[in-house]
Amino acid sequence: MTPLILHIPHASTVIPPDCRADFIIDDSTLAAHLAASTDHFTDELFDSDATDVTNVRFPISRLALDPERFESDELEPMAAVGLGVLYERGHNGQRIRAPLNAARREYYLSRWFRPHHAQLEAAVDAALVRSGYPMIIDAHSFPDAPFELDIDKTVPRPDACIGTAGIHTPAWLIDAAQTWCSSQGWTLGIDAPYAGTIVPIKHYQRDARVRSIMIEINRKRYMTVSGVAAVRTVEFHATRAFVAGFVMALRNATNGHSANQETQVADS
Ligand SMILES: [Zn+2]
Numbered sequence: 001m002t003p004l005i006l007h008i009p010h011a012s013t014v015i016p017p018d019c020r021a022d023f024i025i026d027d028s029t030l031a032a033h034l035a036a037s038t039d040h041f042t043d044e045l046f047d048s049d050a051t052d053v054t055n056v057r058f059p060i061s062r063l064a065l066d067p068e069r070f071e072s073d074e075l076e077p078m079a080a081v082g083l084g085v086l087y088e089r090g091h092n093g094q095r096i097r098a099p100l101n102a103a104r105r106e107y108y109l110s111r112w113f114r115p116h117h118a119q120l121e122a123a124v125d126a127a128l129v130r131s132g133y134p135m136i137i138d139a140h141s142f143p144d145a146p147f148e149l150d151i152d153k154t155v156p157r158p159d160a161c162i163g164t165a166g167i168h169t170p171a172w173l174i175d176a177a178q179t180w181c182s183s184q185g186w187t188l189g190i191d192a193p194y195a196g197t198i199v200p201i202k203h204y205q206r207d208a209r210v211r212s213i214m215i216e217i218n219r220k221r222y223m224t225v226s227g228v229a230a231v232r233t234v235e236f237h238a239t240r241a242f243v244a245g246f247v248m249a250l251r252n253a254t255n256g257h258s259a260n261q262e263t264q265v266a267d268s
Pocket of ligand 1: 039139141
C-alpha cells in the first residue's frame, strides 16, 4: 500500500497566548475571523484508520501563521494583500494584526513554520525509504461563498476541488479523483477555486516519486457557522465517508504506478 502523508494545515483554531497581543482586534472579532477562515473539522473528515498513514497536523491557527505560504514574502503572491505567511489582514481585508518586526517574524518562523516543514519533509523522506512512492494528501475545506480576498470568485463553487503540482500530480491521479467524484454525484474543480498542493521544497519539481494532491471540500457539504461557532450538519458523516472513499480511490490508483512508470528524478 502506498504510504500516505496526510497534511492538515488549517484545522486548528488555537491562537498561542504569546501571539495574541500581536492582534489588534477584540476577542469577538477574532472569533468571527477564526469561524470564517478555519478549515473546521478537516482533521476529523480526513482521519483514517487505514494502514501506513502519517498525520502531519499544524497545531495552531492559520491566522497566527499559515504554513502553506512561502516563508519569504518576496516569493508569496498573497503577501501583497496582507496574507503572507504571517497574515496582517483577515479574509475580508480587515486589518487584524500589526506588521511584525524582523525579530518577531523570526520568532514565529523558527517556533512554528520551520519545525512543521521539517516534520513534513521527514515524513516524506521516511516513506521514500520505505516504499519509494509516498503520496501527500493536502487536506482543506473552503466556503461556498468566495471571500473578499479570494483570487477566484467564480460562483457557483463545486462540491470539492483538487489542487495539483506538475510532476507530483500525474494525469492518472487527476483522472482517479474525477472518476470518484462523478461516481458519488459530486462536482469537482481542478485547481479552481484553489490551486496547488504542498510538496517539500527539497523535492519540489525535482523528484516525481513524491506524489501530492490537494483535496478541498466545500464546507456546505458538512458544516455551517452559527454565530461564531462551527457546527457539523447532518451531512457530516456522509461527507466523511465520501472523503474516505476519495482517499482510498487515489491510493488504489497508485497501484501499478509505483515500480517503473514515469519516474523522473531531475538533475539537481
Ligand atoms: Zn485550507
